[in-house]
Amino acid sequence: MQGVNVKSEIGNLKKVILHRPGDELLNLTPNTLEELLFDDIPFLPVAQEEHDAFAKILREEGVEVVYLEDLMAEVLDAKPELRRQFLDQWIYEAGIRTEMYHDIITDYIESNYADTKAMVMKTMAGINLQELPQRDTHLLVDMVSDRCKLVCAPMPNLYFTRDPFAMIGNGVSINRMYSQTRNRETIYGDYIFKNHPDFVGTPEYYSRNDTFHIEGGDILNINEHVLAIGISQRTEPDAIDHIAHNIFNDETSPIDTILAFNIPVSRAFMHLDTVFTQIDRDKFTIHPGIMGPLTVFEITPDGKGGTKIRERNEDLESVLSEYVGQKVTLIPCGGGDRIAAEREQWNDGSNTLCVRPGTVVVYQRNNVTNDVLYKNGINCLVMPSAELSRGRGGPRCMSMPAWREAL
Ligand SMILES: NC(=O)NCCC[C@H](N)C(=O)O
Known part of the structure; x- marks a missing residue:
């Protein structure tokens, strides 16, 4: 149909x-x-x-x-060039505005969710700060933030x-x-x-x-x-x-x-x-x-x-x-x-x-x-x-x- x-x-x-x-x-x-x-x-x-x-x-x-x-994963598998565009948009709309966090989240997703459907499901589930690799970002926000907070909210x-x-x-x-x-x-x-x-x-x-x-x-x-x-x-x-x-x-x-x-x-x-x-x-x-x-x-x-x-x-x-x-x-x-x-x-x-x-x-x-x-x-x-x-x-x-x- x-x-x-x-x-x-x-x-x-x-x-x-x-x-x-x-x-x-x-x-x-x-x-x-x-x-x-x-x-x-x-x-x-x-x-x-x-x-x-x-x-x-x-x-x-x-x-x-x-x-x-499945429909979303099929779209991204058929047009791999959209995968990055989708991730960028999803990260932006999750409220992440700094380039550094944008890159940290992109790396995290790309290295842990190679399977497209798993990646799509992860974008739906959200990301907890604790899941991300600990990095010394030299940012005040990271020194005072609760490690358990959600950086990308779930849907x-x-x-x-x-x-x-x-x-x-x-x-x-x-x-x-x-x-x-x-x-x-x-x-x-x-x-x-x-x-x-x-x-x-x-x-x-x-x-x-x-x-x-x-x-x-x-x-x-x-x-x-x-x-x-x-x-x-x-x-x-x-x-x-x-x-x-x-x-x-x-x-x-x-x-x-x-x-x-x-x-x-x-x-x-x-x-x-x-x-x-x-x-x-x-x-x-x-x-x-x-x-x-x-x-x-x-x-x-x-x-x-x-x-x-x-x-x-x-x-x-x-x-x-x-x-x-x-x-x-x-x-x-x-x-x-x-x-x-x-x-x-x-x-x-x-x-x-x-x-x-x-x-x-x-x-x-x-x-x-x-x-x-x-x-x-x-x-x-x-x-x-x-x-x-x-x-x-x-x-x-x-x-x-x-x-x-x-x-
Ligand atoms: N069509 C509907 O009535 N959908 C129910 C949506 C429930 C959802 N927790 C919401 O508040 O949007």
């Missing part, structure tokens, strides 16, 4: 990009949790087992699973492949992320989309060098013509204006309507996909906190190269029913039980990955919500979730579909 094709949230899933969590999780410490957007430290071996179970479920459903780290959120880039129809948005810790994740997507033979040539609707933030968890493909984007803690309205302009000006894109959903700016509502996800032609799981009226902006082309915007204040059910083209049912996380809803929402009960209409991957721990889904005729593929859930993302967040069949 060359290129990408994602024109819905529910079409038969054929190809998905994942990242198997690695040593980056070992570099999470209590002091850095907040900055690195985690609430606890997952136990890596179990997190990896859970992730492998996720990949197995998807393969058993006929989905081709490709890993971000523990990489297993949420949904966010750093996002497929929109046959195009991609390479995102500028809200947080410094996640912004470096987009380097991998940038290299892959510019160089990997399976993805090169994909129209790019947003660039990591653009000014405003936008994250993949806020981008939902409703159908071939309609795209939903959350205005959230992570996605700024200016970014939506910009991406709308680029999408409407791509003659190959059939998208003619962008719905910007104004959702509360808080960690509980982080992205649009923590608020609702589509699970069937006429069914969505939702965060119960979003059931009242909502402001939605309908953005369409004005026919003169610009856009026009209509503001609507309606409930989610009527807005989604109109654009999906049939009456939809919203299934609240936790059923009607407020405590179960809050508990399961905390573990992403409404964040499911649809592999075909009516079949979704869910976290085992959200058993109350999963029961409600069964009762609504949904086939739940249950994955273990004790450790992965500590990063505050569910099966949708942990996956980036690259190809879905037409409905």
Whole structure:
């Protein structure tokens, strides 16, 4: 499969990009949790087992699973001239500004990580000062620095492949992320989309060098013509204006309507996909906190190269029913039980990955919500979730579909 094709949230899933969590999780410490957007430290071996179970479920459903780290290694193996350029960029974006440290880190990587995939994984994991050869640098900073400090921070959120880039129809948005810790994740997507033979040539609707933030968890493909984007803690309205302009000006894109959903700016509502996800032609799981009226902006082309915007204040059910083209049912996380809803929402009960209409991957721990889904005729593929859930993302967040069949 060359290129990408994602024109819905529910079409038969054929190809998905994942990242198997690695040593980056070992570099999470209590002091850095907040900055690195985690609430606890997952136990890596179990997190990896859970992730492998996720990949197995998807393969058993006929989905081709490709890993971000493999795609990146393939790019660098096919074009060795990019290896040094990538390392220089990665070191710079890790905040290393002195030539001396740049050289120390480059030497360390080049002499210990000759294998490309191991090198890629190391850039994701981060580097502790202690790992580097002790040198008398004659720098005050080195005399007073803690030898245990991280010189290159880890990227523990990489297993949420949904966010750093996002497929929109046959195009991609390479995102500028809200947080410094996640912004470096987009380097991998940038290299892959510019160089990997399976993805090169994909129209790019947003660039990591653009000014405003936008994250993949806020981008939902409703159908071939309609795209939903959350205005959230992570996605700024200016970014939506910009991406709308680029999408409407791509003659190959059939998208003619962008719905910007104004959702509360808080960690509980982080992205649009923590608020609702589509699970069937006429069914969505939702965060119960979003059931009242909502402001939605309908953005369409004005026919003169610009856009026009209509503001609507309606409930989610009527807005989604109109654009999906049939009456939809919203299934609240936790059923009607407020405590179960809050508990399961905390573990992403409404964040499911649809592999075909009516079949979704869910976290085992959200058993109350999963029961409600069964009762609504949904086939739940249950994955273990004790450790992965500590990063505050569910099966949708942990996956980036690259190809879905037409409905
Ligand atoms: N799409 C998503 O909702 N992704 C979850 C991202 C969780 C991650 N710890 C973050 O705060 O960015």
